[in-house]
Amino acid sequence: MTTYTWSVTDIETKNTESLNDVIMFVSWRITATADNGNSVYYEDKFPFDPLDIDSDNFISLSEVTEEIIIEWLKARIYSTYENEMYADLTTQLANLADPLVKHTSGSLPWETA
Numbered sequence: 644m645t646t647y648t649w650s651v652t653d654i655e656t657k658n659t660e661s662l663n664d665v666i667m668f669v670s671w672r673i674t675a676t677a678d679n680g681n682s683v684y685y686e687d688k689f690p691f692d693p694l695d696i697d698s699d700n701f702i703s704l705s706e707v708t709e710e711i712i713i714e715w716l717k718a719r720i721y722s723t724y725e726n727e728m729y730a731d732l733t734t735q736l737a738n739l740a741d742p743l744v745k746h747t748s749g750s751l752p753w754e755t756a
Contacts, residue, residue: 645733648674649713652686656704659693664704666691669712675732683735685728689716 653670669689676682702711717725748754 644678645729645736646676647729647732648676649716650674651709651712653688654704654712657693659696661698662696662701665693665696665701666704666707666712667693669716671713671716673728673732675729675736677736677740679740681736681739683732683739685732689719691715 650672651669652672653668654666655668656664657667659665667690669691670686671689672684672686674682674684746752
């Protein structure tokens, strides 16, 4: 069974006219780990639109948690895209378990040594 772990690796903030430390960008990672211990990851950077901020429900940078940010990310990443990421990571894990053999110039069967 593959385990998927979300993590936040970087946050970029900006002050606005009415709020301080508004999260503008989040760099994040999904790590897929197989039972055999092999792991691969997908990283991306997601922009947040300051126009989407509800100042009545604003969470300050000092109070925000990684879990809250991951919830925000998952809410904005469509389930189809999330499923495609998981499928790609699963394929990468399968390739680690049964790697391809690459034959490059100089070792191709039709080349003479």
